[in-house]
Amino acid sequence: MADGTATTKLAEIILNRIRTSGDITFASFMESALYEPDLGYYTSAGRKVGAEGDFYTSMNVHSAFGRLIAQEICRFWEQLDSPASFTIAEAGAGGGQLAQDILDAISEDNPRFYNGLTYRLIEKEPSLQQAQAARLSRHADRLAWSSPDELASGTLSFTGCIISNELFDAMPVHIVELTEAGLREVYVSANADGFVERLLPPSTPELEKYLRKYEVRLLPGQRAEINLAASGWIAQAAATLTRGFVLTIDYGFLSGELYTPQRRNGTLLCYYKHSTNENPYQLVGEQDITTHINFSQLIVDGEEAGLKKAWYGEQYRFLLSAGLMEELIRLEAQAKDEQESLKHRLALKKLMLPEGGMGDTFKVLIQSKGVDNPQLLCMRKWGMGL
Template sequence: MADEVATTQLAEIILKRIRSRGDITFASFMESALYEPDLGYYTSPGRKVGAEGDFYTSMNVHSAFGRLISREIGRFWELLDRPESFTVAEAGAGGGQLAQDILDAIAEENPNLYAALTYRLIEKEPSLQEAQAARLAQHADRLAWSSPQELSDGALRFTGCIISNELFDAMPVHLVEMAEDGLKEVFVSADANGFREKLLPPSTPELAAYLQKFEVRLMPGQRAEINLAAPAWITRAAATLERGFVLTIDYGYLAEELYTPQRRNGTLLCYHKHSTNEDPYQMVGEQDITTHINFSSLIEAGKEADLVAVWYGEQYRFLLGVGLMEELMQLVAQAKDEHESLKHRLAIKKLMMPEGGMGDTFKVLIQAKGVANPQLLCMRKWGMGL
């Protein structure tokens, strides 16, 4: 790892920074690689998602994904007693594809909710607002925008729900490794050839406390990622909600499964042009860097902020509960020919395929605030009513 000479403008900037200011944590490196203004992976121009990008998310596979989420959002609204003002805040809204599918479905299927709705797009990259506004022009009077800072500084307060699809896996993480003499943190240094890793004492006692909290015992030589930003985000999201729900879709596990000795090198992966590698120090700013998330940390942080975890499970279980099979039957019935019907069936299969596919790689967590024992659509027996 890190044997190549830096080949990107951003890599040169980070190397220069390290040489002048000293070694940085891997979390700081990842923050720059993904979010450096104008040069980071998520803050630079170009398509990141879909066939022309570097990876797919569920929303790119079929519009049914957003349509099905919209039905659970409708359930949230009902459980909150159909308030006249209801906000859906999408964190990490990207180009607005998921927002479009959700808004189109609500406008068509639930006009009373649509009339009460404000759809608030929250995105770190400000230049995306123009693209979102253009894509969502037909829903212009339902839209609002906020920066992540506004979500976190207490400026927003609303009743409704906060949703995210693959938000947490792109948050910067600290890398730790268990050495013979105790826990070490991975720092990023620089030599004449480029980036170099160093194992040094942890930058903050929070890292050891995190492992202790989730009863994680790393084996000698085992690496793990620690996402301190994710629980902090959940805490801020909870403060934003007067009453409502937080719906998180991402890939990851509960702590006991995430930090097993079998994952000796952790879960960090890089994506470029639909291929993966484990070297975050190449193509800096031009490839995605992701990790699986610890859903236990989201659940625990939520508990401490009055969010109750009401449902957690694989994506395919969630989709089946909210009506995937009914949606598929309707799509097939409306298809104009066998080719279109097959296209729908293959896309839906990709969304729910377990054993390494999107269906069980992705998990869904729903947390509630101020709603006692909510009966959600995803809790239904498959194909049956509440």
């Protein structure tokens, strides 16, 4: 998995860095490729998401996605005894699309909740704040901003919920491979032509500890991604909440399924203009690099930090239980013609269906803190009340 050509300014910078200072872990390479100031995929200008970007997320498919999340957040508020002050913190808030759909829905459906609400946008790229403020201008009195460093520092503390949509899959990962000599880590080196990979002893004992903790047994020649940053993030989220919920939406599996021998080369994928490839060393800074996440890690480490697993399941189950069919009926009643009605149906179908849709590729995890036996919408049996 290497490419001899350096086709971008960022690729040349990273190559020169390696030639000057030595080989780097794949996690360091991925960190630079995605987050290098002004040049990384997420820190440079340009549309990343939607028809003009490189990939879709559920929130770009239809505003109903955010409206249904808003329904569950209203349930969170009720389960916390409807406090006068409630914070929704969205990590990786991007352009503010999800925030807009959630705030629009709550302001329309639950004014009392909305009036005591703070929506805190947490985003690594500071230049996005202006775009978020413009998009969310009608909700200006409800908005606040924080950097990921503020979340990590422990200075934030609130009752409410922390939500993320495709946050963990964009965190830098270490890549390991089981060899005849034992566990080795993928390092990124440089030769005269460009990037090359080398297998070297692990950079930290945390990698082997991770495999033991989540009972991962690799076969000889099998590669796997390890996201060490996710453990710290979930612990910080737990510390930030006095009482409340953490809602995570992402693509991934529990540990046993994620690290199955059938995934001999891991799950790393790159996205560029709605096409995928497995070569992170091309188009450096111009293509997204992602991996499936280990939900067992979030559940186990969340428990250690004081978060109880309330619910885990496929996105289609979550959306149905949160009221997707009712939302479709509402949209069709408001549609001005059959073409608009069909557009709604096709979009919601994409959110729900497996095999080409997003329904079972994406999972939803809800964790709670300071709430005994929460009764959530996602726990409903379809077609029944709670």
